[in-house]
Amino acid sequence: MRQASLVALAGATLFMASPASAQPAPQAPAHSTSRTPQEEENKRLVMEFYDAALNKKDFEAASRYLGDKYIQHNPTAADGPEGLRGFVDFLRKDFPQAQNEIKYAYADGDFVILHVHSVRVPGTLGRAIVDIFRLENGKVVEHWDVIQDITDPADARNTNGMF
């Protein structure tokens, strides 16, 4: 099993003020990795971006990580940076307590992949999400996701959980 469960990031400002602490020990992968410095940087940037947009629900903070485009593949969201603004506004209004916990983050070249447990209403089982981001020149420019409701673990055919 993956031994490194990532807690939600404490804050983008923390990371920006103190780059050395951007990857505290609990985030260190237990498996072998050979990420380049650029891949590690991409992963760090995407996790900060994600926390700003989805947990802090702060579009202005999140927008600093965006390039001049944001190609959106989630069919429920409008394209472009303004589409992200609309989504963040929707979260802030309809699901102010929504929290997305990054369970694991992968990096491969220009792509960062997040495996996420999303809970929009506290106390509910929430959803499993994989978010895929593409970067260009250190900026997030494209996003895909796949989302699945988490069902009662008592009904599952194995005891391993979805993460």
Add this chain to the structure above:
Amino acid sequence: MRQASLVALAGATLFMASPASAQPAPQAPAHSTSRTPQEEENKRLVMEFYDAALNKKDFEAASRYLGDKYIQHNPTAADGPEGLRGFVDFLRKDFPQAQNEIKYAYADGDFVILHVHSVRVPGTLGRAIVDIFRLENGKVVEHWDVIQDITDPADARNTNGMF
């Protein structure tokens, strides 16, 4: 956009007989990558395993890629290699024409991530899936996935599609 759309693998035997052709030109990522030889090998193995299990629906062929365990996180599947056998049998019986097209494959350390368009019944929109596999010593030992039905593109708020 990702410019490399992977067609379903032609056949595991092809890859095994001709390792040099394991990554034909259409699979070459358009983005920069820095995968190690081991990561490239993991990606190749997982794509062969996936094709054997999901497209050929040949458990015996697929099982050659498995380690001594197969930790299953999909809640609808039983744990272990026998759980995979049951799932392949289910596909063969209930969805004999099901095809899973790997749109993109990522590798990071011991993990391989597949972004897949799955169509169980020809002519239907199918589902978007992200499958995550973990390897140990060149064998597949753990699996997570997230699955979402694809809805009518006419209802989408952008024109980019889910892939």
